[in-house]
Amino acid sequence: KAGVTQTPRYLIKTRGQQVTLSCSPISGHRSVSWYQQTPGQGLQFLFEYFSETQRNKGNFPGRFSGRQFSNSRSEMNVSTLELGDSALYLCASSLVQTNTGELFFGEGSRLTVL
Amino acid sequence: GESVGLHLPTLSVQEGDNSIINCAYSNSASDYFIWYKQESGKGPQFIIDIRSNMDKRQGQRVTVLLNKTVKHLSLQIAATQPGDSAVYFCAEGKAGTALIFGKGTTLSVSS
Numbered sequence: 513k514a515g516v517t518q519t520p521r522y523l524i525k526t527r528g529q530q531v532t533l534s535c536s537p538i539s540g541h542r543s544v545s546w547y548q549q550t551p552g553q554g555l556q557f558l559f560e561y562f563s564e565t566q567r568n569k570g571n572f573p574g575r576f577s578g579r580q581f582s583n584s585r586s587e588m589n590v591s592t593l594e595l596g597d598s599a600l601y602l603c604a605s606s607l608v609q610t611n612t613g614e615l616f617f618g619e620g621s622r623l624t625v626l
Numbered sequence: 627g628e629s630v631g632l633h634l635p636t637l638s639v640q641e642g643d644n645s646i647i648n649c650a651y652s653n654s655a656s657d658y659f660i661w662y663k664q665e666s667g668k669g670p671q672f673i674i675d676i677r678s679n680m681d682k683r684q685g686q687r688v689t690v691l692l693n694k695t696v697k698h699l700s701l702q703i704a705a706t707q708p709g710d711s712a713v714y715f716c717a718e719g720k721a722g723t724a725l726i727f728g729k730g731t732t733l734s735v736s737s
Contacts, residue, residue, distance in 0.1 A: 516669070545724065547727075554715075554728070555670070557725070560724055602669050615672065617669030617671070618669050619668055619669050
């Protein structure tokens with residue numbers, strides 16, 4: 513069974529640009545969560561989608577958005593990039609909406625903003 | 627084995643020792659607590675969880691202890707191996723809400 517797949521794995525952008533990251537969950541998983549990981553802040557929750565609906569949202573500005581498609585694949589978008597957006601963006605999937613804690617993480621998309 | 631009373635960002639042990647990684651959580655209403663392991667270049671990997679109505683749970687070479695009185699969680703790794711070297715995160719959750727991760731502890735195992 514394939515794991516969670518995130519693309520691209522690495523990307524470099526400049527301030528002011530926008531970026532779209534993609535996540536394909538494990539087959540059969542309907543819930544997708546996104547986290548931002550930085551050395552200083554650790555793992556911070558961005559949002560969670562279940563059945564194409566955003567169920568939970570973290571404390572991030574409106575520049576961060578996401579969506580989920582009918583096949584459970586998810587994308588997140590960051591507009592007007594800032595230097596502080598440089599981070600590892602992790603996607604995690606689970607069978608149902610988070611209620612047991614067992615998330616399956618992808619290897620992440622490492623974003624560098626110059 | 628070596629243990630730490632409070633959360634420390636790093637823990638160094640010798641191969642074969644027992645390791646204890648500690649974590650303080652914030653929400654007394656959390657339903658469950660989880661430990662994740664993150665190896666370099668990879669995403670976090672689920673190790674073990676414990677529900678709030680339990681105080682101990684054992685897995686293969688790992689034991690998680692929960693002390694709700696002081697909102698403290700610990701992960702014990704028996705006979706630590708070089709392959710256990712990674713960053714360990716605790717996380718807390720409640721049904722219908724997102725998992726909240728704590729600060730990680732980097733475990734270094736020397737042979």
